[in-house]
Each structure stands twice: as structure tokens, then as C-alpha cells.
Amino acid sequence: xxxxxxxxxxxxxxxxxxxxxxxxxxxxxxxxxxxxxxxxxxxxxxxxxxxxxxxxxxxxxxxxxxxxxxxxxxxxxxxxxxxxxxxxxxxxxxxxxxxxxxxxxxxxxxxxxxxxxxxxxxxxxxxxxxxxxxxxxxxxxxxxxxxxxxxxxxxxxxxxxxxxxxxxxxxxxxxxxxxxxxxxxxxxxxxxxxxxxxxxxxxxxxxxxxxxxxxxxxxxxxxxxxxxxxxxxxxxxxxxxxxxxxxxxxxxxxxxxxxxxxxxxxxxxxxxxxxxxxxxxxxxxxxxxxxxxxxxxxxxxxxxxxxxxxxxxxxxxxxxxxxxxxxxxxxxxxxxxxxxxxxxxxxxxxxxxxxxxxxxxxxxxxxxxxxxxxxxxxxxxxxxxxxxxxxxxxxxxxxxxxxxxxxxxxxxxxxxxxxxxxxxxxxxxxxxxxxxxxxxxxxxxxxxxxxxxxxxxxxxxxxxxxxxxxxxxxxxxxxxxxxxxxxxxxxxxxxxxxxxxxxxxxxxxxxxxxxxxxxxxxxxxxxxxxxxx
Numbered sequence: 001x002x003x004x005x006x007x008x009x010x011x012x013x014x015x016x017x018x019x020x021x022x023x024x025x026x027x028x029x030x031x032x033x034x035x036x037x038x039x040x041x042x043x044x045x046x047x048x049x050x051x052x053x054x055x056x057x058x059x060x061x062x063x064x065x066x067x068x069x070x071x072x073x074x075x076x077x078x079x080x081x082x083x084x085x086x087x088x089x090x091x092x093x094x095x096x097x098x099x100x101x102x103x104x105x106x107x108x109x110x111x112x113x114x115x116x117x118x119x120x121x122x123x124x125x126x127x128x129x130x131x132x133x134x135x136x137x138x139x140x141x142x143x144x145x146x147x148x149x150x151x152x153x154x155x156x157x158x159x160x161x162x163x164x165x166x167x168x169x170x171x172x173x174x175x176x177x178x179x180x181x182x183x184x185x186x187x188x189x190x191x192x193x194x195x196x197x198x199x200x201x202x203x204x205x206x207x208x209x210x211x212x213x214x215x216x217x218x219x220x221x222x223x224x225x226x227x228x229x230x231x232x233x234x235x236x237x238x239x240x241x242x243x244x245x246x247x248x249x250x251x252x253x254x255x256x257x258x259x260x261x262x263x264x265x266x267x268x269x270x271x272x273x274x275x276x277x278x279x280x281x282x283x284x285x286x287x288x289x290x291x292x293x294x295x296x297x298x299x300x301x302x303x304x305x306x307x308x309x310x311x312x313x314x315x316x317x318x319x320x321x322x323x324x325x326x327x328x329x330x331x332x333x334x335x336x337x338x339x340x341x342x343x344x345x346x347x348x349x350x351x352x353x354x355x356x357x358x359x360x361x362x363x364x365x366x367x368x369x370x371x372x373x374x375x376x377x378x379x380x381x382x383x384x385x386x387x388x389x390x391x392x393x394x395x396x397x398x399x400x401x402x403x404x405x406x407x408x409x410x411x412x413x414x415x416x417x418x419x420x421x422x423x424x425x426x427x428x429x430x431x432x433x434x435x436x437x438x439x440x441x442x443x444x445x446x447x448x449x450x451x452x453x454x455x456x457x458x459x460x461x462x463x464x465x466x467x468x469x470x471x472x473x474x475x476x477x478x479x480x481x482x483x484x485x486x487x488x489x490x491x492x493x494x495x496x497x498x499x500x501x502x503x504x505x506x507x508x509x510x511x512x513x514x515x516x517x518x519x520x521x522x523x524x525x526x527x528x529x530x531x532x533x
Contacts, residue, residue, distance in 0.1 A: 024115035029199045031070045034077040038113060043148035047109040047203070049081030052195040053188065055103035056160060061278050062172055062184060065105060065191040081106035083135025085282050087162025087289075087302070093129065094451075097137040102164060102282040107157040107192050108136050110143035111204045117151060121474045122205040124196055124235070125156040126189055128216025128243070128437065131303055132162045145445035150471040153205035157192035160185045163289055164282070166302035168258040169265060171274035180309035181258060182302075186224055187310060190231045197234060211237040211474040215440050216394070219243035219331070220304075223401050224251075227318040228310050232325035237477050239470060240331040241439055242394050244401030245315035247523045249394075251304045264300055268292035319401070322408035328477035329405050330470070331398060332416030332498075336433030338393035339386035343431060354381040358388075362522065372515045391515065394436070396523060399516045406491050414479055415490040415510075418442075419502040420462055426452035439501070442466045458503035466501060 025036050025045060036047035053065035060066060080097035084104040112120070125141060127134035136156040143154025159165065165185030172181035197207045212235050214222045219240035225231045226238055227245070245251050266272050268289045269280070277285065293299045306314050318324055342348065349357070354375045355366070362369045373384035406413050418439040424430035428438075441447045442463040447455055469479040469487065479487045485505045488497045496510040 024113070026074060027202050029202065031068050032072065033074045035074045036109075037078040039110075040144040040148040043113050044144040045111050045113055045115070045147075046144060047077040047111075048079055049106040050075075050077055050109065050195075051105065052107050052157060053105040053191045056105060056164070056184070056188075057102050057282075059278060061102070061164070062167055062169075062181070062274065064184065064187045068105075080108065080137040081158065083137060084158050084161050085164060085286060086129075086133045087164070087286060093133055093135065093138055094140070094449075095135050095137050096139065097135060104158045104160075105188060105191075106136075107155055107195065108143070109200075109203050110147040110154040112147050112151055112153075115204065117204050118201075119206040119209075120151055120153050120204050121209045121211065121471070122153045122155060122196060122200055122207075123239075123471075123474050124193060124210060124212045125154060126159075126212065126214030126218035126221045127156065128214065128218040129161070130301075131166060131185060131217045131220075132301075134161065134217070139449035140441040140446050141444055142446055142449070143444070146467065146471060149445065150467060152471050152474055153200060153203055155192070155196055155200070155205075157189060159188035159192070163285065163302050166304060168254060168261045168305060168307075169274050170258050170262055173254070173258055175274075176309075178307075178309035180307035181254060182305040183307050183310045186221060186228070186304055187230075189221055189225060190228070190234075190310070193225070193231060193234050208236070209475070210235040211239060213239035213241075213470075213474075214243075215241035215437060216243050219398070220245050220249060223315050223319075224304060224311065226325040226327070226329075227315040227323070229312065229323075230310055235325070235327065237327050237474060238325070238329050238331075239473065240329065240398065240401065241443070242333040242337060242398060242436060244331075244397045245304065246319075246400040246404070247316070247397040247520075248392060249397045250316050251306050251311065251314050253306045254308060257305050260300070261302075264289075264292070267296065316400070316404070319404040319408060324405070324409065326410040328411045328413070328473070329402065329409070330414040330416070330473045330479060331402050332418065332501075333390075333395050333398050334418040334434040334436060334438050336386070336390065336421075337395055337436045338389040340429075340432040340435060342382065342386045342389050344429075349381050349385040350378045351375045351381040354385055365518075365522070368518060372518055387515075391519060396516055396519050400520065400524060402490060403516075412477070412489040413491065414473070414487055414499070415497075416487075416499040416501050419500050420458065423453050423456055423459065425450050439466070442501075443470050462501060462503065465505060469499075 034047050036045050039046045051068035053068050082098050082101040082104050085100045085102050146152050146154050166182050168181040173179050200207050212222050220243045222238050222240045223244040359366045375381035375384050402413050418434050421433045443466045445467045447463050468482045472481045473479040487499045488494045497507050498510050500506045
């Protein structure tokens with residue numbers, strides 16, 4: 001190389017670096033530079049579809065996430081990447097991305113437009129969807145409002161779902177150096193968390209002030225990340241909205257699931273070898289698995305498991321032993337999580353039918369049960385059936401999570417219940433009340449993205465309050481401040497106080513505590529080892 005050419009290249013590099021340094025829309029990551037875009041009327045910088053792991057395709061299907069490849073030049077990061085291929089219905093999801101693919105391990109970052117703002121708290125969002133559906137591009141969980149108005153950095157990652165994210169098999173156990181299988185979706189989340197710790201400072205975030213936050217399956221994931229030895233030391237706070245890997249959602253052992261999934265694979269794919277299944281296209285894999293489930297009337301839920309590596313024990317057991325992340329936890333649920341399944345059912349419960357059905361489950365404890373879930377009239381039975389549906393679905397497991405963290409954790413817990421009934425929209429009738437996932441839009445300040453909703457002043461007021469509470473918590477580990485009503489910690493000393501998020505904020509002792517203590521006697525018992533036969 002001639003001296004002239006060398007000097008020209010050096011000058012070009014210097015000019016390029018200077019341009020990047022002066023351009024707030026170009027940010028350096030460990031794999032290369034990315035170019036984002038302004039959103040929220042220029043108040044936020046958004047960087048989308050940044051790879052945090054290699055495409056999990058071919059031989060990398062059903063493998064822990066591998067490092068992403070580096071790139072040269074500046075990568076366009078102005079548009080959402082594809083969402084992970086879905087293995088279930090997604091009727092309540094609204095995606096703004098090109099579609100679904102197996103090659104989906106990317107994340108999005110929202111940060112204030114002012115690049116001089118540094119060391120900001122970081123919220124790492126994990127979407128819900130039953131570990132079957134979801135994606136980062138949904139408008140209700142867009143991080144632009146929080147970044148613009150609350151000076152936080154928001155990160156959201158795509159993670160593998162359904163059979164792609166949680167399939168187990170003896171071949172996978174045999175090829176794993178950890179003798180583990182499944183939990184690939186949770187490992188994706190952990191890889192995204194590692195990416196944040198490595199790169200977020202360049203986006204204005206503080207890698208030592210990270211809050212993991214999720215709803216439904218995302219909240220279950222938060223409880224699992226708190227429990228896992230691979231991730232529990234990698235963040236400082238946790239927020240869980242409706243869900244935990246406890247009680248009715250306790251994860252199953254690998255030995256049971258690998259037998260079950262191997263049997264399923266032979267029926268659905270006519271092979272006992274994972275190598276053959278890796279040769280199938282993602283579409284064929286999904287179609288054949290769904291066709292077999294429909295044909296045999298045996299739908300299988302692919303779910304996290306106690307794999308001996310990411311989860312050496314169940315989440316519930318790890319928390320019981322005090323081995324979880326000892327970080328502040330803010331958690332709760334909506335007032336009508338699953339009530340719609342009762343009030344919109346073709347056949348609604350009567351006092352007689354409700355008593356008879358619950359007698360079969362609770363036996364000699366039915367007398368005590370009916371004191372907590374009264375059914376003297378048909379109207380009472382309808383209300384109690386809705387309460388029980390909420391508790392069975394997700395409220396009890398979330399309560400058990402918080403209760404255990406109070407007992408064995410070494411950090412404060414803050415509990416809420418989202419009580420404000422929905423105004424109704426194109427996908428939810430007003431009569432379903434505060435339904436499952438109703439609180440997402442409020443916490444992100446994104447209620448105006450909900451199609452067909454006619455918002456009331458109390459909705460906007462509550463969203464403003466929730467945004468402040470949640471971001472205060474992300475900043476300091478305490479939701480209080482900004483002139484908000486005091487939110488006390490949830491514990492025995494404070495008489496188990498709960499923040500009721502409604503048109504008017506109100507803190508009250510837990511009125512349902514006896515209910516959950518009763519359910520805990522039945523639903524909280526250790527599960528017997530299951531057999532796939």
C-alpha cells in the first residue's frame with residue numbers, strides 16, 4: 001500500500017468516525033454500528049432489529065443462542081425486524097413488522113433524543129403471549145413515550161416461541177454439554193440481557209441499573225430470570241404484570257417432557273431423530289405439529305422446564321430456598337383477569353352447579369371454600385366463578401410469587417391490583433372489566449394506540465400515574481415520588497398493603513388474603529413427578 005493511499009484511507013476513517021460521533025442516530029455496538037430514527041415527534045431515538053444472537057436455524061434450531069455475526073459499515077435500524085414464528089393464535093396482537101420467521105432474534109432500543117443524557121435507568125421488556133405468540137413491534141408496548149417523557153431507555157427483544165422455543169427431546173439432552181433441553185426462549189431472553197449489559201451505555205443507558213419487566217408469559221419469564229443462576233445477578237429490579245412460574249404454572253421436569261415430546265415427534269414427524277426434524281422448514285414443522293395435534297385431539301403446550309441448567313430446580317423451589325435474585329419486585333394483576341370466560345360463556349354457572357362442581361375439587365374443604373367464594377344466589381355464584389377463574393388462571397400464582405419473595409428475598413415487594421374497568425374497544429367488550437393485559441398500554445403511556453377505545457379522563461390520569469410509579473421504581477427500586485400517593489411495601493409489618501390502581505388511587509390491606517391462603521393449601525402443594533405414559 002502506498003503512503004498516499006494509506007493517508008487517504010486514514011483520513012476517510014477519521015472523517016467517518018467524526019461523522020458518527022456527531023450523529024446521534026449512529027450508535028456503536030459490539031458487532032458494528034447501527035443507524036436509528038427519530039420518533040415521538042423527534043423526542044425519541046429508536047434503533048430497531050438489532051441482532052443479539054445468530055439466526056437459530058438449521059443446526060442451530062433447538063440450540064442455546066449463539067453470538068451474532070459482526071457487520072461492516074452502518075446497519076439500518078429504522079424498521080422493526082420480523083417477529084418469531086408463532087405456534088398459536090395471535091388474535092389480540094397487532095404487529096408492525098414484515099411478518100414471522102424463524103430468523104427473529106433481534107431487539108429494539110428506545111432512548112431520549114438528547115444523546116447527552118447518560119446513565120439512564122433501563123427497562124428491559126419481555127412480551128407475553130403464552131410462550132406461543134408475541135413480538136416487539138406491538139404499539140401498546142412501544143417504548144418511545146417512556147423514553148421521551150421519563151428519561152429511561154427501553155429495550156424489547158424477540159424470543160423463540162412454542163415448539164421452536166421450548167421443545168425437548170432425548171437427542172437434545174444427549175448433545176447438550178449441560179444435559180439440558182428446552183428453555184431456548186428463556187435463554188434468548190438471557191442473551192438479550194447480556195447484550196444490554198455489554199452495549200446499553202452507548203445508547204445512554206446505565207448497565208448497572210437494569211429492570212426486567214414483563215406481562216403474562218413475560219411476567220412468568222421475569223420470575224424465571226430471577227431464579228436462574230445464569231441470569232439472576234444481571235439486573236437490579238423486576239416488574240411482573242400478571243404471572244409467575246408458581247402454583248398452577250409451576251414448570252415440569254425435563255425427564256417427563258422429553259418423553260412426551262419424543263412421542264409427539266414420532267407421531268407428528270414420523271421420526272425419532274432431531275436431525276431429521278432440523279431438516280424440515282419452519283413452516284412444515286409448524287404445520288405438521290399442528291395437524292397432528294388436531295388429528296389426535298392432543299394439543300401440546302410447549303413450556304419452560306426444569307432443565308438442570310437454566311433452571312436447576314423449579315422456580316418455586318429456588319425462591320423457597322432463597323436462591324433467587326434479591327432485587328426489589330413490583331408486581332400485581334388485573335381485577336378481572338379471566339372473568340370473561342365466565343360471563344361470556346354460553347352456559348353460565350348457577351348456585352347449584354357452582355357448588356356441585358367445586359365440591360368435586362375441594363371435597364371436605366368445600367364449606368370453607370364457599371365462605372370465601374359465596375354462592376347462595378345465582379348472581380353470587382356468577383361473581384365467585386369469575387373470581388375463581390381469575391385465581392386459577394393467574395392471580396394465585398402471582399400472589400404466591402410475591403408472598404415467597406417477601407418471605408425469602410432480601411428486598412422490598414410492591415403489590416398492585418389494576419381495578420379500572422375497560423371502556424371497551426374493538427376486541428374487548430366493556431362488560432369484561434379490567435381484563436388480562438389491560439394494564440400494558442397504561443404502564444407504557446400508549447393507551448391511544450388501542451383501536452376503538454373512547455378514553456375517559458380517568459384513563460389518562462391513571463396512565464400518567466402508572467408511568468410515574470413504574471419508572472420511579474426502575475430508577476430507584478421504589479415507586480414513590482412525583483407527588484403521587486404513597487405506595488407502601490407489601491409485607492406483614494405493613495398489614496399486606498395493596499395499591500389499587502383505579503380512577504382514584506387507594507391503598508388497602510389485602511382483602512383477598514384468606515382466599516389465597518386457602519388455595520395455597522391445595523394448589524401450593526408440591527406436584528408429584530409426572531409420567532409421559
